Amino acid sequence: MSIDLTRASADEMARALAAGETTSVELTRAALAATELVDGAVHAYLHVDAEGALAAAAESDARRAAGTPASALDGVPIAVKDVLTTTGLPTTCGSKILEGWIPPYDATVVARLKAAGLPILGKTNMDEFAMGSSTEHSAYGPTHNPWDLERIPGGSGGGSAAAVASFQAPLALGTDTGGSIRQPGAVTGTVGVKPTYGGVSRYGLVAMANSLDQVGPVTRTVLDAALLHEIIGGHDPLDSTSVDQPLPPLVEAARQGATGDLSGLKVGVITELSGEGYQSGVLARFNESVDLLVAAGAEVVEVSCPNFVHALATYYLVMPCEASSNLAKFDAMRYGLRVLPEGVESPSAEEVMRATRDAGFGDEVKRRIILGTYALSSGYYDAYYGTAQRVRTLISQDFAAAFEQVDVLVSPTSPTTAFKLGEKLDDPLAMYLNDLATIPANLAGVPGISVPSGLAEEDGLPTGFQVLAPALADDRLYRVGAALEAALEAIWGGPLLDKAPTLEGAAR
Template identity: 70%
Template sequence: MSERSDLTRLTATEIAGLVATGEASAVEVTRAHLDRIAAVDDRVHAFLHVDSEGALAAAAEVDARRAAGEELGPLAGVPVAVKDVLTTKGVPTTVGSKILEGWRPPYDSTIVQRLRAAGTVMLGKTNMDEFAMGSSTEYSAYGPTHNPWDLSRIPGGSGGGSSAALAAYEAPLAIGSDTGGSIRQPGAVTGTVGAKPTYGGTSRYGLVAFSSSLDTPGPCARNVLDAALLHEVIGGHDPRDSTSIPQPVPDVVAAARLGATGDLTGVKLGIVSEFVGEGAEPGVMAAFHESVDALAKLGAEIVEVSCPHFRYALPAYYLIAPSEASSNLARFDGVRFGLRVGDDGNRSLEEVMSLTREAGFGAEVKRRIMLGTYALSSGYYDAYYGQAQKVRTLITRDFTAAFERVDALISPTTPFVAFPIGARTADPYQMYLADLFTIPTNLYGGPGISVPCGLSEGLPVGFQIMAPTMADDRMYRVAAALESVVGTFTPPAL
């Protein structure tokens, strides 16, 4: 393991094993990944901030603990990249926005606290669509991230920085957040694994809010077992989050190991009929159907399930999420923290607030704030926001009825592969369609995972598995079984 480049190609599980036995030091592993970031991130732009000093200090602490004979956790010494939506004490947290440029929080989010406690090494903060509003990471105030499979294409969004860091071998693990597909969709288009846990199964304390009833932090990795191990570290009840579920995390690691044996005997999977061919590219559907056949050969029973209200998920989501965003983002007013514009002593507080928000928010964030404010306004609340919440209830009923018949639901993750940068920014609706298949899971609150299932036009295709609430282990079992047949995918060398 003298060649540092070798260390960046290992799985998180392999790295942890080397660190635990002393075959490689955590410092050596961390330096290898910092070197990789220095070599390729000028082209990928996965990171907004690289904390080299903090990462090496954390790695040295892991090495000292091992030398002292302490028993290390299953991910100790493994580098991780964190989406810039989670607060990190003393480290810039911008949420991809100019309105928080340079802000260094005085506290860690629960997710970051748990990562530190597990001995993982935080490399830095990854790029994202501003306030997690986007499907391509083109709406970042700091420039787009590029897909390592093809640098002219998007890496998905809003968490494209985390997925691109994985695909570019800049980090073996990453953290994302999923409000309408922002973990799963980037995973799909970069050939990586992205898991959205059950809502409330991971803490939102310290997660800068976009849509409070939908936001869910979760694990990103290059294989299913690594994602499960990371899920186990960050999941579980947090009394500081009022929406946190007071139950232990299902045994996702055991489920991933079971799935890797390739036996799905007794597992019943439902293909969502509304998502078969629904605006999806032929290459995406071909890879999906090949994967369904592979799962059937592993012993799974495959049936078709109709979820009739899923077709209304997209419009419902784009009323509910912007409504919650218009409320959550009201705190960014140029008074309490962040950017402050126009405070020359001659303007009223209202003028300063208006100038600050005009300068600090990008076009997509403004669009959603205005949409949400309108949907919540007097005379329109019942017609828009109220109706959207009724649709959300119907979608939940669809899921409930489906899970009475099957153990998990399956579909493509996205209707299309990674599209060229700039191809959809002029048409917001076309951009929103990237989350067509992922949004229902967020409205329901259950878990979903995307795993690579093939290539179309030389670009990755994602396969989505959706499970009942607090049955996250089911999706990991099916995902690992598919991975055992299909394998993992390596992008062209950068």
């Protein structure tokens, strides 16, 4: 089989490698060449490690030649969000306060990528400390959506999604705290998965909100996501929140779903996650996708989750409280940026800390630290944080009640398509509304996937279809996602990304 070295799926690349039709070095060089060609316009990467990636690719080719590949994806290159620690490579979290910091250890998911033989191309751009929905809050400049360079690629993991969507990498890792894998997936026409909380190790993930953060795959196909998920998933004794249970058969579920048979599956359309506030083109593509699930044999019913209307407010109390606590460690005393206050001859540690945090953190990070610290302060803890945690329990109970009626829940992933760069920077509340449909899954710890569902007629930009499943039932995401993907690609005549504009020659 002859494959396009950059546009092929990861599964196609793996099969070509196994058949001896290409090499990992060829695939890695092709990905690096694509980055050289288009990333000046897209800015998906903060750091590209060409030398390291090619060295890992050569080692992969040697294993293939010896007949001892480390995994099915051995030799397929990947990009990693810059919030995951990587030995020998900078990890900045998109912040000036960590500029140039090189961790002394690998995150567990990074170690698993290396053990599986995937060359790491580099670290992708992100909203500072994962705080944002547009990747405009990066201290190193925004990432641009490959579909329209004047629009956002989603956030906080817009760099990973843009790298995959612009064919600079067949695979990427992202993190999802309130939708930061799924929402970028929706607006860039890629597949994004938030696994069950605890199903993928968080060790080595620079935490924003410990009870919400989750690492997951960013890919161009549902099968590719399943293949990557099986590599990074599973129990990790280094992560106290890791679930000590085997992963369900994710790849098998994706292959089963691709046959297009969803007989016996009951799908719930969430009443509270559609209608007012959703772009008409997004709703049109969503309704068409639901019809395709019915055609595949699924039974579809409406399900009400009444407490979902409080999810946004709940999240924006829980998350800043945890973030303000987590970011306290960036104090200029141990590592990272250190700024001396002007005009102070012998500054105290507190004065250095204040000057450093003022210079090192961006506006959005400061906004959330202040909000979280206020909500946790004496006299307000129960009124704000405590109340939010009680509402969070009600949202989890809504999920539990819904999953007694149906196998999966569905909704649009994002209320709108990608908005223009700068359009919402001065209106944080409008920015936060982009996570309206994705946040409930993080609050309850259940898994979710976003699958491309077509282009909105108003602007010709991608829309996303979200599937949610009960905790530890991640295989259901892949079965339903692959069935929808197969049905839509039969209509489109191929993947949605084939319709994206070419970026060759684009410069910025």
